[in-house]
Amino acid sequence: MRLLSQLSEYQKRINDQISRCSFGGPPRLSAACLYALNNGGKRFRPAIVYMVAEALGKASVDDAALGVEFFHTASLIADDLPCMDNDSMRRGQPSLHRAFDEKTALLATYALIAEGYDRIRRSASPEVLSDVIEQASKGTGLLGATSGQYLDLNPTSVDEEGLLEVLYLKTGALFELSFVLGWLIGGGDLHLKERVQEAAYHFGLAFQIADDIDDYDQDEGRLYNYARMVGKGRARERVVKELEETEAALEELQIPSLYQLTDLLVF
Secondary structure (H helix, E strand, O other): OHHHHHHHHHHHHHHHHHHOOOOOOOHHHHHHHHHHHOOOOOOHHHHHHHHHHHHOOOOOOHHHHHHHHHHHHHHHHHHHOOOOOOOOEEOOEEOHHHHOOHHHHHHHHHHHHHHHHHHHHHHOOOOOHHHHHHHHHHHHOOOOHHHHHHHHHOOOOOOHHHHHHHHHHHHHHHHHHHHHHHHHHOOOOHHHHHHHHHHHHHHHHHHHHHHHHHOOOOOOOOOOOHHHHHOHHHHHHHHHHHHHHHHHHHHHOOOHHHHHHHHHOOO
16 A cells, blocks of 8 residues: 555656646647646656665656656557557547647657657766666667567567567566666666666566566467466466566665565566
């Protein structure tokens, strides 16, 4: 219950930040960005930025959290486009290309990604700015979410380890970005960044596999569902293993207060 209450506080904080956003440029494009940002969501990724930074004793990371949400929202807009998943609804509301038009939706993804980098730039000290931008580039680009979306749209037969790599690119890359931003901007030891990335990697896999278990029936025939590849039993075992690895890394990083993240996964 404490975690759910805490998550609700983070959701309110990021929603308040979004409500104060004012984009320049053409009014219709700005309105499209705000429409997409205000279309609900758990705000889980920015919550992780807050949780990691606060575990280190730093509370003011609003811009970094907002930047991660901008990246995530841009990816959802792209997912829904007719040339991608062609989804007409997002969280019970018309998807952006339906509420506005396809050209505006595409340009909104560009705008939100650029704004995301600007927000991250504002939040980082000169000492960590280079590392923060490097992590953002990895998480959003060809070594992260962009390749994940490409592979999801162009599935090929893979073995179990190959599928785990796809799942990391699809989901784990932005979780890794959230963990690392919270760590670096929160004042964590730069030399421990790789261990933070490892914690995020294991948590991201656990999150996506738990989601695959939940989507087992509706994903019939899909190549990239881990539970359908190995069975629900083995998938649950893998979630437990990944969470154990996550907790081991968090303990080594001396932020065991984040163990509660595992309570959010139902599998």
